[in-house]
Amino acid sequence: MRGPELHVDVGRPRAGALGNAVSNPTRLEIPDGSPFGTDNLPYGVFSTPGSAPRIGVRVGESVVDLAATLGDDVFASPSLNAFMAQGKPRWDEVRERVGALVAGEVPAAAVHAAAAVTLHLPFEVADYVDFYASEHHAANVGRILRPDAEPLLPNWKHLPVGYHGRSSTVVVSGTEITRPCGQKARPDGPVFGPTERLDLEVELGFVVGTGSRMGTRLATADFAEHVFGVVLVNDWSARDIQAWEYQPLGPHLGKSFATSISPWVVPLAALERARVPGPVQDPAVLPYLRDDRDRGLDIDFALRWNGQLVSYPAYRDMYWSPAQMLAHLTAAGAACSTGDLYASGTVSGPTPGERGALIELTWGGRDPVDVAGRPSTFLEDGDEVVISATAPGTGGGRIGLGEVAGRIAAARQ
């Protein structure tokens, strides 16, 4: 394994403080109300010019290099996987050490301005499963696609519906999204070309730290032992491609071209204050899906389209809990691995302003929304989408889950 490489580039804000930087300890400045205070401490993978990607923690406007401060090669890795595989007691121990580290003096060479580093995909994605856990989203989609039928299908309240997505096209925030081409239905038969209904989906993703063997099941109570943390997810979707292809085996090319995630993995420990009861589940779920803890998470999302706030989905109304999703995922004996990502599906709340996908916000494209003066239904070339989120922190503040951003590039013909 590579050893840590120390660099004294601490970014522009600290450039004047350099000199014999390695031996020059510094105290981290954390602005009042920062979403990255000591109650958050998310992990990511960063690099500075000329150095290899390694693991850091975000504190205020800084990134602290864990490879350079904790004396353990596991943090010199270009992904979180090896650290995550060490298990929950180790996660707890490192969180405690990092808390103590950032509260004291840190070697200046291990501190980088967040604005000056490059952020990478924080973990190698093993299997990727996308759920469909919002009742409001599932019901809205049902009403749009099947206006004369029951909005929810018969299985929906009995199991967290989900399917496998493509792990090799999970990319970090900021990666350009090329408009996908595919088959679109026409009265005379399908044509091939750029999607005309390019959509986004506001989602929360759960990152598996330690897995489970094939043929075994995880209980809902095992959730916190196995899940390391959360990321924000934008599950880009081409609705016209998806509509034509998805019967009978589900979405494929309409989803597999790109899924973006935020660069900072917020540890589950930082979300303990976010737990809320969640909605009543009626009918009662089968025993393997019972989840006696507070099932909801009080996470507020903001969806910005070309800078304009167009929606603010709330996670607290999600019907299925992440522990139920994990128990279901493994109920038939599927193995679970370090680096597995499972996402919630679109987060939508009960009101129109809380819808987490354009197909809902524009009611299937019927009702354009105003985007900085432009009436809009689906994404246009050059458009930028930014999803951000916060959760309750200590002392009445909020912690930040960062953001996941992406800009649409024209299709390659």
Place this chain on the structure above:
Amino acid sequence: MRGPELHVDVGRPRAGALGNAVSNPTRLEIPDGSPFGTDNLPYGVFSTPGSAPRIGVRVGESVVDLAATLGDDVFASPSLNAFMAQGKPRWDEVRERVGALVAGEVPAAAVHAAAAVTLHLPFEVADYVDFYASEHHAANVGRILRPDAEPLLPNWKHLPVGYHGRSSTVVVSGTEITRPCGQKARPDGPVFGPTERLDLEVELGFVVGTGSRMGTRLATADFAEHVFGVVLVNDWSARDIQAWEYQPLGPHLGKSFATSISPWVVPLAALERARVPGPVQDPAVLPYLRDDRDRGLDIDFALRWNGQLVSYPAYRDMYWSPAQMLAHLTAAGAACSTGDLYASGTVSGPTPGERGALIELTWGGRDPVDVAGRPSTFLEDGDEVVISATAPGTGGGRIGLGEVAGRIAAARQ
């Protein structure tokens, strides 16, 4: 990377020939009509007692240790991925060298009896996609599930329908398959318990050697540059779990508990003689799916259930070619990676004896088949399933694709 470890265990058939084994070259015996002649030369990962898994080639009843003979650490790896990532010119060069090696004298210590080695999963599976490329299979399933409607859905002849499966539960032949539990529909609501409709699917799998970048497309003509070889696939399926869960996002737990593959990856080069025209595609496919080469593969499968031959599906009738599947997979810009596996979906021919899944063979469980005197519909605990296949070789012979076997263990309650 580990170096090769030499062992003089050449297995029982050669035990008498030992002595100063390392310096004692031997000539490989290849029985007449062997499915593993010099026109085949499939790659796998094997180990002998006390030694680490490494890459070998199957010849006759022997496995030749490539780590010990070719002087390249890439073959000392426990998976084919690093070798496959080296690309087609390298695959061609190694195939030529291996052909020359096994035609001459091989160090005895590098030759192991096939019956005496342990075979491992031959590659690390990146993304796994399962297609639905047999018209006979798709139409039979349509007739069984929707007897009053058109057997094929409107999209079926326009695109190779497919979906993502779970890569972490792709396992090597011989791995025990635990009967999965899951939700089964009942008139009063679903119950959780062991599947009562445990099925198999006879499939061919294509192993990607070199990938493609996100945002780019592969053409059908790129197939042989990117696909390294083929394996046999048994896509185990729990039909009752699948039937209840699959709307609207496709199969999940009904498939994700296990997918078995054969241990020997047959290089594409060994299948050149198997190319046949394949069925006419009407309506004409869209330009990105045009495939001007012979689209079919003359591969004969045999499906044995507790030793009894119950079906002999033929691959030559498959509607969609593997090159078309790859072009479709990447059409919207999905990245493709070394170790990606994409499978054909169930291989079924036009006659009842050529159906590659029990749901078809028993017409949804209505018509039991005789399995060694036992009228049978779906798999019972203790049942063993063996799928084997052959393709045309040189001189009128057949090459073997080996077999993929699995035995059903009782559910864990």
